[in-house]
Amino acid sequence: MTMSMDEPPMAAARSGRKSFRTLPDAWLCGLFIAPTVLILALMVFYPFLSLIRYSSLNFSMMRPNVMPVNVGWGNYVDLLTDKDIWQRFVFTGKFVLATVSIQFVLGIAAAYGFQRDFKGRDFLFTVALMPMMFCPIVVGFLWRYMFNSDWGIVNWLISLVGVAKVDWLGKSENALWAVAIADAWTWTPFVILLATAAFRGIPRDIRESAQIDGASPAFTFFRVTLPMSLPIITIALLLRLIDAFKQFDLFLAMTAGGPASETETAAYSLSKIAFGYFHTGEASAFAIILLVVIIGLSMVFVRYLTRLSNRI
Amino acid sequence: MRRNPLLVPALIVGTYLIFSAGPVIWLILSSIKTRQDLFVWPPSVIFHPIWTGYEAVFGIGHARDTAIAVGLFDCLINSIVISGFGTLFAVALGTLAGYAASRFRFPGHGDFMFFVLSTRMIPPVSVLVFYHVMYSRLGLSDTKVGLILVTTFINLGLATWIMKGFFDGVPTEVENIALVNGYSRLYAFRRLVLPMVRGGIAATAGFCFIFAWNEFSFTSILATTTAKTLPVKISSAMGATGMEWTQIFAAGVVLVVPVAIFFYLIRRYLLIGMTFGVLAKTSS
Amino acid sequence: MATVDLENLTVRFGEVTAVNGFTMTLHQGEFIVLLGPSGCGKTTTLRCIAGLQQSTSGEIRFDGKPVTRLTPAERNIGMVFQFVSLYPHLTARQNIAFPLRARGVPRPEIAAKIDSVAKVFMIGDILDQYVVGLPPGARQKVSLARAVVREPDVLLLDEPLSGVEEQYREEMRWELRQFQKELGITTVHVTHDQREAMSLADRVVLMRDGKIVQSGPPATLFDNPADRFAASFIGSPSMNFLTLKIAAGGLGVASDQSLGVSAPQEAIDRFRAQGLNEVILGIRPHLVELANEAPIGQNVWPAQLVDAVLVGRNLQAEFAVGGQTIKAELPSDAAIGPTSVLRLPPEHCFFFGPDGSRVG
Numbered sequence: 001m002t003m004s005m006d007e008p009p010m011a012a013a014r015s016g017r018k019s020f021r022t023l024p025d026a027w028l029c030g031l032f033i034a035p036t037v038l039i040l041a042l043m044v045f046y047p048f049l050s051l052i053r054y055s056s057l058n059f060s061m062m063r064p065n066v067m068p069v070n071v072g073w074g075n076y077v078d079l080l081t082d083k084d085i086w087q088r089f090v091f092t093g094k095f096v097l098a099t100v101s102i103q104f105v106l107g108i109a110a111a112y113g114f115q116r117d118f119k120g121r122d123f124l125f126t127v128a129l130m131p132m133m134f135c136p137i138v139v140g141f142l143w144r145y146m147f148n149s150d151w152g153i154v155n156w157l158i159s160l161v162g163v164a165k166v167d168w169l170g171k172s173e174n175a176l177w178a179v180a181i182a183d184a185w186t187w188t189p190f191v192i193l194l195a196t197a198a199f200r201g202i203p204r205d206i207r208e209s210a211q212i213d214g215a216s217p218a219f220t221f222f223r224v225t226l227p228m229s230l231p232i233i234t235i236a237l238l239l240r241l242i243d244a245f246k247q248f249d250l251f252l253a254m255t256a257g258g259p260a261s262e263t264e265t266a267a268y269s270l271s272k273i274a275f276g277y278f279h280t281g282e283a284s285a286f287a288i289i290l291l292v293v294i295i296g297l298s299m300v301f302v303r304y305l306t307r308l309s310n311r312i
Numbered sequence: 313m314r315r316n317p318l319l320v321p322a323l324i325v326g327t328y329l330i331f332s333a334g335p336v337i338w339l340i341l342s343s344i345k346t347r348q349d350l351f352v353w354p355p356s357v358i359f360h361p362i363w364t365g366y367e368a369v370f371g372i373g374h375a376r377d378t379a380i381a382v383g384l385f386d387c388l389i390n391s392i393v394i395s396g397f398g399t400l401f402a403v404a405l406g407t408l409a410g411y412a413a414s415r416f417r418f419p420g421h422g423d424f425m426f427f428v429l430s431t432r433m434i435p436p437v438s439v440l441v442f443y444h445v446m447y448s449r450l451g452l453s454d455t456k457v458g459l460i461l462v463t464t465f466i467n468l469g470l471a472t473w474i475m476k477g478f479f480d481g482v483p484t485e486v487e488n489i490a491l492v493n494g495y496s497r498l499y500a501f502r503r504l505v506l507p508m509v510r511g512g513i514a515a516t517a518g519f520c521f522i523f524a525w526n527e528f529s530f531t532s533i534l535a536t537t538t539a540k541t542l543p544v545k546i547s548s549a550m551g552a553t554g555m556e557w558t559q560i561f562a563a564g565v566v567l568v569v570p571v572a573i574f575f576y577l578i579r580r581y582l583l584i585g586m587t588f589g590v591l592a593k594t595s596s
Numbered sequence: 597m598a599t600v601d602l603e604n605l606t607v608r609f610g611e612v613t614a615v616n617g618f619t620m621t622l623h624q625g626e627f628i629v630l631l632g633p634s635g636c637g638k639t640t641t642l643r644c645i646a647g648l649q650q651s652t653s654g655e656i657r658f659d660g661k662p663v664t665r666l667t668p669a670e671r672n673i674g675m676v677f678q679f680v681s682l683y684p685h686l687t688a689r690q691n692i693a694f695p696l697r698a699r700g701v702p703r704p705e706i707a708a709k710i711d712s713v714a715k716v717f718m719i720g721d722i723l724d725q726y727v728v729g730l731p732p733g734a735r736q737k738v739s740l741a742r743a744v745v746r747e748p749d750v751l752l753l754d755e756p757l758s759g760v761e762e763q764y765r766e767e768m769r770w771e772l773r774q775f776q777k778e779l780g781i782t783t784v785h786v787t788h789d790q791r792e793a794m795s796l797a798d799r800v801v802l803m804r805d806g807k808i809v810q811s812g813p814p815a816t817l818f819d820n821p822a823d824r825f826a827a828s829f830i831g832s833p834s835m836n837f838l839t840l841k842i843a844a845g846g847l848g849v850a851s852d853q854s855l856g857v858s859a860p861q862e863a864i865d866r867f868r869a870q871g872l873n874e875v876i877l878g879i880r881p882h883l884v885e886l887a888n889e890a891p892i893g894q895n896v897w898p899a900q901l902v903d904a905v906l907v908g909r910n911l912q913a914e915f916a917v918g919g920q921t922i923k924a925e926l927p928s929d930a931a932i933g934p935t936s937v938l939r940l941p942p943e944h945c946f947f948f949g950p951d952g953s954r955v956g
Contacts, residue, residue, distance in 0.1 A: 029415075032411060035408070036428070043465040112324060127332065130336055138564030142339050185331070193519075215694070232477055248437065283437075287434075291430075299426075
């Protein structure tokens with residue numbers, strides 16, 4: 001490994017600017033994380049406290065003059081005992097599972113394809129990344145149009161292979177998949193970009209070892225490339241999961257939660273409560289519940305990640 | 313018998329590109345169709361194009377804007393400035409924080425990382441109102457600075473996590489060799505480690521720019537006139553004349569152009585590979 | 597085990613010719629070392645044998661069968677890379693099993709093969725550890741085990757010991773040689789360290805600028821170098837070189853003709869016939885003798901001591917003679933003083949022309 005270091009070390013010390021160059025590690029570390037901690041704490045502090053405070057109130061933004069009544073855990077109880085809310089969470093869970101699975105299978109497969117150099121690869125790679133660049137609401141409307149039962153191109157395509165028209169957005173089981181496909185279409189590039197970077201980072205020696213060992217490309221991919229890319233893929237998975245839980249724009253555009261609230265995800269219900277009914281207190285409690293769920297799930301992955309990195 | 317080793321990857325990439333680019337092409341086509349052409353079976357490929365969608369987006373031709381105080385161009389500038397700086401700050405701070413978390417295993421770094429990640433878990437919907445209140449009190453409402461702050465905040469978690477991942481992939485030997493030879497840690501970081509994670513910085517910048525540019529929830533609430541961003545402007549402009557499909561699609565096409573340009577500019581760096589975690593320790 | 601034939605192997609990268617007409621035959625079970633400075637083409641040649649590098653022209657044959665068109669997987673070779681390159685996410689056992697599993701060998705057979713190979717390399721006790729945590733020596737052995745578990749025709753080693761610490765290298769060289777003898781696999785080893793080459797090889801192939809300079813058993817290269825480059829590259833401490841002038845009276849040190857050099861008359865005549873008026877004399881430091889009692893004459897010269905260092909059991913002394921330098925490796929109790937007399941035994945002197953070729 002060759003490195004070019006131009007400045008002789010002595011000159012650096014002699015340059016007089018002692019402060020920066022010779023800072024001990026602890027100071028540097030503090031300096032590096034301080035701005036981030038500051039901004040995040042600042043931006044999270046007030047809203048989060050407000051959330052907690054309002055979650056125990058029976059308050060509505062629409063009627064700020066009405067005195068809020070403290071209902072303690074009332075909001076939480078109402079929400080957690082509401083069977084519909086549980087339905088929302090189940091639906092959300094199914095949706096998250098569906099979309100993240102598709103993103104991963106497609107994303108890793110595409111990254112596999114982009115491993116080696118070929119003509120026009122840079123251009124094609126950028127094309128592959130395009131879907132995530134679009135505005136989510138527009139994506140929602142686009143897929144709503146494409147999944148339209150009467151005029152949509154999706155139904156036209158499946159009719160080419162002899163399948164009858166499907167009511168995509170009118171039935172909740174189908175709508176789940178329709179929105180999942182739309183979401184996966186949008187965010188698979190995210191997985192592709194990170195996975196490609198990981199795959200291309202496998203040292204050449206190891207790739208050549210596998211060649212000499214007689215491993216087929218598939219064998220090498222599943223036994224060497226993928227396992228070695230596990231840390232980054234896990235991070236990507238984690239991030240996609242968190243985002244999938246928050247998915248709102250697509251549902252707004254494609255199903256508006258319909259038919260009859262069947263395709264409302266937790267995030268969608270939250271917005272309805274907050275800005276549809278303006279039950280701010282209840283919405284805050286809901287937000288906290290949703291947050292707890294996401295945190296719980298994330299912790300599983302984060303634990304796994306730390307275990308992976310500690311193994312080294 | 314020799315199978316062309318490029319066959320399987322080519323098939324996979326080809327299939328994916330069809331899936332990926334197909335809807336994009338359909339979007340572009342649909343943005344210039346009349347209502348009749350849109351809702352026809354079988355879907356029309358040959359048709360007479362109309363431009364009312366794009367006219368509505370730009371406020372020209374049939375759809376001259378009257379009700380909106382701030383012009384389209386100003387909003388474009390707003391978006392560029394806000395997304396640009398927001399991305400810059402998020403990537404810069406995230407890189408520093410990611411490096412610190414990767415190299416200096418400071419006490420509580422696990423909790424720190426989790427806290428950072430948690431900032432991304434908050435559904436914007438739930439805190440919109442509070443932000444509005446907070447911003448009015450701080451006088452940040454409708455300011456570019458305020459929006460840049462929000463944009464940075466939204467992306468900081470993502471940037472830190474991804475950059476930490478990339479830094480984890482750089483062997484510590486790189487800095488150790490420098491330190492042993494009398495160079496400062498800062499020097500090693502700047503001159504040796506940073507160039508090795510260029511790919512990560514590019515990817516992070518790309519993601520952050522996308523999220524910043526398309527940000528809707530916060531920007532629509534927090535900036536209604538002077539600091540209005542492009543997506544908000546376009547949607548409100550179209551709202552005034554009623555949402556037409558062609559307008560929506562045209563807006564989508566127009567809005568993606570700056571993002572595509574940004575990605576085109578950094579394309580070289582996106583494909584730089586990086587090593588990750590496990591790999592690093594056994595090579596070299 | 598196989599014989600390896602390399603015929604006129606040439607590798608060109610655009611303008612640069614990395615390997616130029618390399619031809620050689622490796623016999624079964626032979627341990628060949630490709631030796632040379634960086635950029636000489638030794639690694640490129642090795643990678644051609646492996647199939648990782650396509651040659652521009654030339655043929656490679658294993659046991660008479662051409663393999664030039666075959667992929668690395670099809671060639672049945674084993675290779676150990678400079679930076680080990682074990683699969684970091686696997687244990688030692690899984691690493692060794694990898695090439696067998698990749699080819700679909702049934703599990704019981706895999707276990708048996710791993711066991712037998714572990715015995716040879718004595719790594720049975722670390723088999724189930726993750727390779728990431730193993731010390732470099734152990735990793736090297738696991739790497740070797742993985743390379744030979746399939747009983748390949750040829751074993752290729754690309755500077756495998758360069759990543760190992762100095763103190764372990766000697767021991768590992770010894771072990772490597774033992775393993776190779778025990779397994780009897782035809783082996784090609786690449787290194788830039790001439791001591792390593794001399795201690796390991798059945799035959800050393802010295803390369804420079806893509807061509808073979810000299811090939812033969814280590815003793816041959818040491819005792820009978822083909823040219824000046826070979827003479828200077830091999831041997832540590834390196835050979836002394838003195839510039840001589842051919843004058844009417846015979847050979848003498850260029851800067852001081854009074855220091856005469858003895859050489860057969862026919863050699864001197866040959867030099868004159870070739871139009872040379874300068875030759876280079878070469879003699880290895882350990883062959884320079886201290887001869888304080890001897891009379892000054894041809895090959896016996898007065899010398900001024902410049903420096904002397906005790907290294908191990910030897911005294912490495914540097915002398916100034918007629919404006920040039922002679923290094924001598926003398927026993928530690930040698931009686932050297934500010935001026936001494938050195939003798940250069942004529943039978944150990946080599947002569948090289950100004951172009952580096954060996955002329956006597």
